[in-house]
Amino acid sequence: xxxxxxxxxxxxxxxxxxxxxxxxxxxxxxxxxxxxxxxxxxxxxxxxxxxxxxxxxxxxxxxxxxxxxxxxxxxxxxxxxxxxxxxxxxxxxxxxxxxxxxxxxxxxxxxxxxxxxxxxxxxxxxxxxx
Numbered sequence: 001x002x003x004x005x006x007x008x009x010x011x012x013x014x015x016x017x018x019x020x021x022x023x024x025x026x027x028x029x030x031x032x033x034x035x036x037x038x039x040x041x042x043x044x045x046x047x048x049x050x051x052x053x054x055x056x057x058x059x060x061x062x063x064x065x066x067x068x069x070x071x072x073x074x075x076x077x078x079x080x081x082x083x084x085x086x087x088x089x090x091x092x093x094x095x096x097x098x099x100x101x102x103x104x105x106x107x108x109x110x111x112x113x114x115x116x117x118x119x120x121x122x123x124x125x126x127x128x129x130x
Contacts, residue, residue: 061128065121074116081109 070078084106091097091104 062125065124066117069117069120073120074113077113077116081106081113084109
């Protein structure tokens with residue numbers, strides 16, 4: 001449920017900041033510095049990981065709680081976000097949209113929904129983790 005909402009909104013959110021060229025070059029040099037022994041160790045670790053795939057993984061309660069609280073306590077915020085997404089989508093389809101000086105986005109509505117979810121889910125989630 002939440003992932004569908006995010007997929008609908010992600011095009012409306014500002015794009016993430018790209019890495020600086022220096023950071024990208026530094027990370028590529030790390031792989032070259034590894035010696036053959038570490039590569040062999042990684043291959044052995046990969047074999048061990050295959051055994052773990054057979055076991056059933058525990059589900060993250062956060063996804064279930066977000067879906068539940070999006071439809072209950074935070075419903076009004078989701079409603080506002082859905083209206084905004086519909087409004088922005090309709091505006092994008094209109095002629096001359098690219099020439100507009102101000103283009104509405106739904107960042108504010110998205111963050112209101114996230115804030116509501118985080119405020120209400122945190123106590124429940126941490127009580128389960130104890």
